[in-house]
Amino acid sequence: MEAKITVTETWLRKHRLLHVGATRHPFIHRIRDGNIDIPAFKTWLGQDYIFVRAFVPFVASVLTKAWKGSNDGDNDVEVILGGMAALNDEISWFKKEASKWDVQLSNTVPQKANQEYCRFLESLTSPEVEYTVAIVAFWVIETVYQESFAHCLEDGSKTPPELKETCQRWGNEGFGEYCNSLRKIADRQLEKASDDAISKAEAMFLQVLEYEVDFWNMSHGGI
Numbered sequence: 735m736e737a738k739i740t741v742t743e744t745w746l747r748k749h750r751l752l753h754v755g756a757t758r759h760p761f762i763h764r765i766r767d768g769n770i771d772i773p774a775f776k777t778w779l780g781q782d783y784i785f786v787r788a789f790v791p792f793v794a795s796v797l798t799k800a801w802k803g804s805n806d807g808d809n810d811v812e813v814i815l816g817g818m819a820a821l822n823d824e825i826s827w828f829k830k831e832a833s834k835w836d837v838q839l840s841n842t843v844p845q846k847a848n849q850e851y852c853r854f855l856e857s858l859t860s861p862e863v864e865y866t867v868a869i870v871a872f873w874v875i876e877t878v879y880q881e882s883f884a885h886c887l888e889d890g891s892k893t894p895p896e897l898k899e900t901c902q903r904w905g906n907e908g909f910g911e912y913c914n915s916l917r918k919i920a921d922r923q924l925e926k927a928s929d930d931a932i933s934k935a936e937a938m939f940l941q942v943l944e945y946e947v948d949f950w951n952m953s954h955g956g957i
């Protein structure tokens with residue numbers, strides 16, 4: 735008997751090229767091959783700190799939607815709350831890491847791609863964005879980082895020792911399990927969603943992947 739294919743699995747197959755583009759970006763390849771230049775890493779660090787600060791209110795809005803929209807037996811609120819707790823830790827880590835690399839966070843100005851991504855996140859906090867669509871966005875955002883940085887830790891990678899901690903942050907197994915929990919929630923919601931909600935969620939899946947590619951592009955001075 736064949737196992738049932740989930741909605742997220744069909745999207746990952748259908749949009750494989752874009753998914754690979756987001757999770758195997760040249761920036762990630764350069765870390766993994768030991769060819770990353772430090773200015774590019776520092777650019778990423780400063781920009782991602784700004785992103786993460788904007789990510790918090792988005793996650794809070796997903797939490798609110800989970801509380802209103804999921805059933806008693808679901809543990810959605812706990813999973814999302816765990817994600818928020820990790821973000822609290824992440825913000826402290828960014829500050830510590832920035833001082834290690836001499837990146838002045840207070841002087842860092844968001845680049846265009848980052849501004850647009852943050853504005854997009856803010857638009858998703860609207861109550862008009864359904865829980866199913868919001869949880870799909872959340873899952874994709876977290877998973878792109880998990881898959882990207884886990885790749886830098888696989889056997890045979892030449893990630894410089896001073897970047898290992900960064901890769902561990904998102905590439906560790908616990909973060910991988912958390913991403914799987916988000917995916918399960920997304921698939922459960924998609925199972926009971928209307929066709930209209932499913933197509934909105936698929937468009938969201940694609941849009942987030944595109945924003946992620948543009949975000950990586952910033953670190954090598956891309957447009």
Ligand SMILES: Cc1ncc(CO)c(N)n1
Nearest residue numbers: 782785786875876879949
């Ligand atoms: C751009 C970007 N995407 C995703 C994450 C996290 O999961 C992050 N920190 N930054």
